[in-house]
Amino acid sequence: MQASVRRLVLYPLGAARLGPVTDLLLRPSPHLLSPRSRTLFSETGIWDKDYRTETRRRVEEWWHPRIMAQWQKDSPEEGQSKKKFYVLSMFPYPSGRLHMGHVRVYTISDTIGHFQRMRGHQVLNPMGWDAFGLPAENAAIERGLDPEEWTKRNIESMREQLDSLGLCFNWDREVTTCLPDYYRWTQYLFIKLFEAGLAYQKEAVVNWDPVDQTVLADEQVDENGCSWRSGALVEQKLLTQWFIKTTNYGKPLLDALADLPEWYGVKAMQANWIGECTGCYFDFKLKVNGKETGETLSAYSSSPETVFGAAYLAILPSHRLLHGSSSVRSVLEKAFQPGRGEQNFTPTPTCVWAHNTHFDQWYVCSFLHFFLYVMFMLLFILLGAPDCSEEDLSVAKALNLKWITVLKSHEDGTETLINSDEFSGLTREEAFHSITQKAREQKVGGHLTSSKLRDWLISRQRYWGTPIPVVHCGSCGPVAVPEEDLPVTLPKLPSLSGKGASPLESAYDWVNCKCPRCKGPARRETDTMDTFVDSAWYYFRYTDPHNPQRPFERHLADHWLPVDVYIGGKEHAVMHLYYARFLCHFCRDQGLVDHREPFRKLLVQGLIKGQTFKLADSGQYLKKEEIDFTGNEPVALNGGRLEVTFEKMSKSKHNGLDPQEVVQQYGVDTVRLYILYAAPPEQDILWNVKTDALPGVLRWQSRLWQLVTKLRGARQLGDFPNPSLLKKKELTETKRIWQNKNYAIKEVTTHFTEDFLFNAAMSRLMGLTNTLSSATVRVVQHSLEFEEALAALIMMTAPMAPHLASELWAGLCQVKNPVSPLLRGGDVLQQPWPTVDPEYLEAPDFVELSVLINNKACGTVTVSVQESKELDLVQKLVLESPLGQKLLRERSIKRAILSPRTALINFLVDE
Numbered sequence: 001m002q003a004s005v006r007r008l009v010l011y012p013l014g015a016a017r018l019g020p021v022t023d024l025l026l027r028p029s030p031h032l033l034s035p036r037s038r039t040l041f042s043e044t045g046i047w048d049k050d051y052r053t054e055t056r057r058r059v060e061e062w063w064h065p066r067i068m069a070q071w072q073k074d075s076p077e078e079g080q081s082k083k084k085f086y087v088l089s090m091f092p093y094p095s096g097r098l099h100m101g102h103v104r105v106y107t108i109s110d111t112i113g114h115f116q117r118m119r120g121h122q123v124l125n126p127m128g129w130d131a132f133g134l135p136a137e138n139a140a141i142e143r144g145l146d147p148e149e150w151t152k153r154n155i156e157s158m159r160e161q162l163d164s165l166g167l168c169f170n171w172d173r174e175v176t177t178c179l180p181d182y183y184r185w186t187q188y189l190f191i192k193l194f195e196a197g198l199a200y201q202k203e204a205v206v207n208w209d210p211v212d213q214t215v216l217a218d219e220q221v222d223e224n225g226c227s228w229r230s231g232a233l234v235e236q237k238l239l240t241q242w243f244i245k246t247t248n249y250g251k252p253l254l255d256a257l258a259d260l261p262e263w264y265g266v267k268a269m270q271a272n273w274i275g276e277c278t279g280c281y282f283d284f285k286l287k288v289n290g291k292e293t294g295e296t297l298s299a300y301s302s303s304p305e306t307v308f309g310a311a312y313l314a315i316l317p318s319h320r321l322l323h324g325s326s327s328v329r330s331v332l333e334k335a336f337q338p339g340r341g342e343q344n345f346t347p348t349p350t351c352v353w354a355h356n357t358h359f360d361q362w363y364v365c366s367f368l369h370f371f372l373y374v375m376f377m378l379l380f381i382l383l384g385a386p387d388c389s390e391e392d393l394s395v396a397k398a399l400n401l402k403w404i405t406v407l408k409s410h411e412d413g414t415e416t417l418i419n420s421d422e423f424s425g426l427t428r429e430e431a432f433h434s435i436t437q438k439a440r441e442q443k444v445g446g447h448l449t450s451s452k453l454r455d456w457l458i459s460r461q462r463y464w465g466t467p468i469p470v471v472h473c474g475s476c477g478p479v480a481v482p483e484e485d486l487p488v489t490l491p492k493l494p495s496l497s498g499k500g501a502s503p504l505e506s507a508y509d510w511v512n513c514k515c516p517r518c519k520g521p522a523r524r525e526t527d528t529m530d531t532f533v534d535s536a537w538y539y540f541r542y543t544d545p546h547n548p549q550r551p552f553e554r555h556l557a558d559h560w561l562p563v564d565v566y567i568g569g570k571e572h573a574v575m576h577l578y579y580a581r582f583l584c585h586f587c588r589d590q591g592l593v594d595h596r597e598p599f600r601k602l603l604v605q606g607l608i609k610g611q612t613f614k615l616a617d618s619g620q621y622l623k624k625e626e627i628d629f630t631g632n633e634p635v636a637l638n639g640g641r642l643e644v645t646f647e648k649m650s651k652s653k654h655n656g657l658d659p660q661e662v663v664q665q666y667g668v669d670t671v672r673l674y675i676l677y678a679a680p681p682e683q684d685i686l687w688n689v690k691t692d693a694l695p696g697v698l699r700w701q702s703r704l705w706q707l708v709t710k711l712r713g714a715r716q717l718g719d720f721p722n723p724s725l726l727k728k729k730e731l732t733e734t735k736r737i738w739q740n741k742n743y744a745i746k747e748v749t750t751h752f753t754e755d756f757l758f759n760a761a762m763s764r765l766m767g768l769t770n771t772l773s774s775a776t777v778r779v780v781q782h783s784l785e786f787e788e789a790l791a792a793l794i795m796m797t798a799p800m801a802p803h804l805a806s807e808l809w810a811g812l813c814q815v816k817n818p819v820s821p822l823l824r825g826g827d828v829l830q831q832p833w834p835t836v837d838p839e840y841l842e843a844p845d846f847v848e849l850s851v852l853i854n855n856k857a858c859g860t861v862t863v864s865v866q867e868s869k870e871l872d873l874v875q876k877l878v879l880e881s882p883l884g885q886k887l888l889r890e891r892s893i894k895r896a897i898l899s900p901r902t903a904l905i906n907f908l909v910d911e
Contacts, residue, residue, distance in 0.1 A: 275450025
């Protein structure tokens with residue numbers, strides 16, 4: 001008994017990061033199983049005819065360490081001849097607890113990873129931690145802890161939770177953004193941006209979160225003017241901040257979207273964020289009474305080709321020059337007359353002039369009222385060209401300015417440039433390209449972008465972030481820290497409260513340093529980077545995570561990139577993806593990598609929503625113990641009228657789920673199958689275990705088990721399998737099994753590779769299960785088709801339910817007198833993915849049509865190939881079928897959608 005007990009492991013599936021398999025196997029169990037439950041075939045060689053709860057637990061306990069160990073053993077090596085497949089799920093912030101959203105995204109990535117490995121690919125499925133950020137710092141302040149220690153504990157806890165879910169990640173490539181061996185290279189990339197003129201510092205009116213005491217980028221402020229994280233009403237504050245000039249890449253990023261056909265639904269969001277890139281910024285130096293001021297302005301022009309005909313720069317009254325420490329502030333204030341009526345406001349000229357050194361043009365600076373020119377409401381500085389804009393013309397006339405005509409119209413409707421130096425005689429289109437190109441060459445602007453796109457504000461006045469590797473010298477100005485001195489590490493601080501400034505300001509010994517250039521006294525930059533900088537390049541580091549010499553070797557990045565499938569929430573469809581794409585474009589321009597786009601295909605998954613119980617009158621959310629569930633409908637114990645809905649899970653709504661409790665109750669494979677079956681990945685899942693999805697998943701697992709039991713029982717009858725003994729009717733039955741098998745392989749493979757409709761794939765496998773379950777005993781006993789179809793069914797189930805499929809495969813491979821060469825040695829996840837028999841591709845007679853109701857798979861109906869193409873006929877056949885009679889007879893059908901290519905019909909009905 002002692003030896004057998006030592007073979008057990010904890011349930012749920014282990015609570016520590018995967019170590020040697022023997023460590024997990026020798027870990028004692030908190031419960032002893034009865035002798036009857038100790039009939040796991042892989043352990044005893046005895047097949048239990050029924051799939052009970054204890055059987056399921058033993059299956060997952062037994063196979064969990066073996067599956068994990070095999071995955072690590074097969075860890076990808078770049079020198080292999082196999083085709084690569086890089087599946088990446090967005091790495092989590094280490095809060096300390098997984099939520100059901102994590103379980104969903106990582107179940108999807110794990111399923112795809114297993115599938116692609118069975119297809120013979122060299123699979124990379126890494127995991128890491130987006131570990132810097134405000135939550136850890138605030139939690140550390142509240143608890144009096146070091147944020148590093150807090151984060152470390154959370155990572156250890158979440159790693160254990162991920163392992164308990166049986167997820168196969170390449171842990172040998174784990175990255176953690178708060179460790180110096182990672183953020184050293186974040187700082188390295190920042191310096192590359194700085195040296196390229198793309199990282200710069202300027203005074204700006206910024207969004208200030210008074211609760212979190214830090215700056216927010218525009219996109220981190222919601223439509224109500226509140227912080228995305230704390231919910232506080234955002235204030236405006238003037239600070240000197242670091243920016244990355246992402247606007248220089250506006251046009252390339254917009255154009256490259258055309259090369260991403262499989263970014264379904266996200267391309268439009270990215271394009272809208274970037275905007276129409278039809279203009280550019282030009283840089284100007286400001287002078288007062290002919291004297292240099294040291295100030296440089298970038299002004300947007302929607303018609304760059306008319307730059308020689310521009311007359312003024314228009315500045316909004318909210319511009320930083322009127323509110324900061326600018327040397328021209330006092331001059332501008334004299335010209336600005338606040339308090340005048342908004343509708344009566346007129347442009348005001350100043351004695352400040354802007355000089356473009358490249359084009360040798362001078363422009364007067366004017367105030368442009370926000371409400372007067374709504375079309376430019378997102379611009380702080382506008383270059384006015386009267387020749388091509390009625391609005392610009394009216395401003396120039398109001399200021400009594402002179403300007404040069406630079407456009408000449410021709411009878412054929414074309415226009416050419418005049419009075420434009422070397423560009424005279426060019427068409428507008430030719431001049432547009434030539435002038436912007438020359439501006440780029442001379443580094444005075446010219447990068448095509450939109451009027452609404454802004455540079456990336458990365459400064460944060462907090463401690464727990466990547467230090468910005470810059471030193472400020474009174475003689476040399478801002479100087480990048482030399483590469484050999486990286487990383488600039490965070491000092492230990494007794495207190496993390498910065499009181500409106502960065503806590504790093506108090507680290508005097510750390511702040512005061514020597515200038516790397518002149519060796520004089522200097523001060524370190526005390527702002528830290530936005531955590532979006534850390535996550536903008538982590539997919540690169542996974543390709544070469546332990547390199548101490550550079551962020552990654554180019555040949556390794558070129559081997560793995562682009563990521564084949566990137567999985568994450570739609571809330572990251574704009575900011576994170578935009579920044580990640582920008583940095584990949586930049587790295588290619590720097591010669592660090594060959595690919596310009598980092599992600600080939602996106603899989604944007606929906607939320608898992610929990611059931612909420614809310615009092616209709618007060619809006620108060622009730623806990624489940626405040627509800628009476630004994631009747632047909634839930635009732636509030638206090639007698640109040642109850643509203644039952646599904647909302648995003650949160651503590652305040654009392655509708656959250658602990659993944660470990662769910663797994664403890666139902667098992668890992670059941671939870672995985674439910675998540676994949678309940679809804680397509682992009683749709684929200686309404687978590688309700690009383691729906692058809694969970695009972696259906698439980699029944700299917702039992703039916704799969706019964707199929708192996710059925711085959712093993714038939715082969716125990718004594719006769720050696722002999723297909724020639726089958727009668728004509730039985731041969732027809734075997735042909736039907738063969739056709740269903742091939743059809744299932746074709747459809748499931750398509751769903752796993754193209755649209756990721758795992759629910760439709762499972763529906764197809766359930767259809768094949770139905771076909772095999774109805775097979776007669778003699779067909780089971782003597783036919784090769786049944787054996788091969790069951791083998792294919794188990795193999796196709798394996799990526800989604802690896803523990804159950806592994807035990808089913810073990811039982812199948814040890815069946816008496818096997819006739820199929822498929823039943824060879826090795827675990828199911830080591831088998832090649834089944835392929836369609838060539839004969840089947842010639843001309844199938846019928847198809848197994850998946851039936852969905854309100855996007856949920858409900859079963860299958862067999863129809864001929866010809867019938868499957870006609871909506872009216874298919875709808876009629878489904879409604880007349882037993883399945884249709886059961887599920888649709890008394891329901892009002894609003895619409896039916898037929899997809900002949902995927903053999904699927906979706907009925908939209910009233911709930």
